[in-house]
Amino acid sequence: MDTLAEVARVVSACTDCQLHAGRTNAVPGEGPDAAELLFIGEGPGFHEDRQGRPFVGPAGNFLEDLLQSIGMTRDQVYIANMVKCRPPENRDPSPSEIAACSKYLDRQIELLDPLLIVTLGRFSTARFIPGQSISRVRGRLRRVNGRHIFPIMHPAAGLRRQEMRAAIEEDFAKIPGLLDVLRIQSEPASEGPQVRETGASFEPTPSQQSRSLWDVIAPTEPESSGSETEAPAPAELDEPNDPPPGQQRLF
Numbered sequence: 001m002d003t004l005a006e007v008a009r010v011v012s013a014c015t016d017c018q019l020h021a022g023r024t025n026a027v028p029g030e031g032p033d034a035a036e037l038l039f040i041g042e043g044p045g046f047h048e049d050r051q052g053r054p055f056v057g058p059a060g061n062f063l064e065d066l067l068q069s070i071g072m073t074r075d076q077v078y079i080a081n082m083v084k085c086r087p088p089e090n091r092d093p094s095p096s097e098i099a100a101c102s103k104y105l106d107r108q109i110e111l112l113d114p115l116l117i118v119t120l121g122r123f124s125t126a127r128f129i130p131g132q133s134i135s136r137v138r139g140r141l142r143r144v145n146g147r148h149i150f151p152i153m154h155p156a157a158g159l160r161r162q163e164m165r166a167a168i169e170e171d172f173a174k175i176p177g178l179l180d181v182l183r184i185q186s187e188p189a190s191e192g193p194q195v196r197e198t199g200a201s202f203e204p205t206p207s208q209q210s211r212s213l214w215d216v217i218a219p220t221e222p223e224s225s226g227s228e229t230e231a232p233a234p235a236e237l238d239e240p241n242d243p244p245p246g247q248q249r250l251f
């Protein structure tokens with residue numbers, strides 16, 4: 001599988017787990033080959049199975065609204081799922097189904113080499129950050145085995161519960177700043193230190209002009225927004241569980 005199109009072709013004919021038996025269409029994923037941003041959901045639902053495209057039902061509409069809120073459209077990003085065929089009755093994908101399908105997502109990630117991976121919900125988050133609850137890790141950038149991972153709660157959860165919706169919107173709003181920082185960081189080393197010190201190639205919006213790069217990465221939380229779904233304060237995060245080897249918590 002040397003191209004994303006080829007991955008999609010192989011996925012469409014795959015029978016490597018039992019999910020193939022119930023599908024109308026496999027849903028390999030879609031987006032430009034050069035997308036900087038990769039979203040990883042859980043698995044196709046009813047509408048996705050019918051159309052063979054990811055996130056085209058209600059959760060997809062919400063995802064499109066979220067993208068619009070940061071000035072992006074879905075044709076600028078790559079959208080994939082942990083499993084490419086719909087689990088019956090939208091049940092959770094099983095560990096063996098996820099294992100059977102992971103070779104496709106692995107290859108998609110290699111071929112895309114995205115600047116930032118946004119994991120939507122607990123299944124895709126667990127692929128990079130196992131054993132931690134999504135409510136604990138969401139909204140904070142991590143580096144995992146050389147990839148930048150930003151976990152967010154699943155849009156479908158936001159459709160069910162208003163406080164989750166607010167948390168998702170809050171986390172989503174951080175994406176443009178993260179991309180700016182990661183773009184600067186990925187520039188050739190000869191330019192890197194200079195840019196990092198002066199912030200020269202970072203174009204702040206007026207409200208960001210007096211803020212440091214660090215403020216953009218980890219914006220100060222407003223005092224009054226004390227919802228239960230907020231990520232714990234950094235101090236709390238730091239003590240009990242240091243990231244395992246290969247992982248680095250960036251903030």
Ligand code: URA
Nearest residue numbers: 041042043044054055
């Ligand atoms: N939910 C997902 O996780 N993926 C989709 O493609 C659609 C809904």
Ligand code: SF4
Nearest residue numbers: 014017020085100101
């Ligand atoms: Fe193949 Fe993945 Fe579909 Fe299972 S879910 S049949 S591994 S493409």
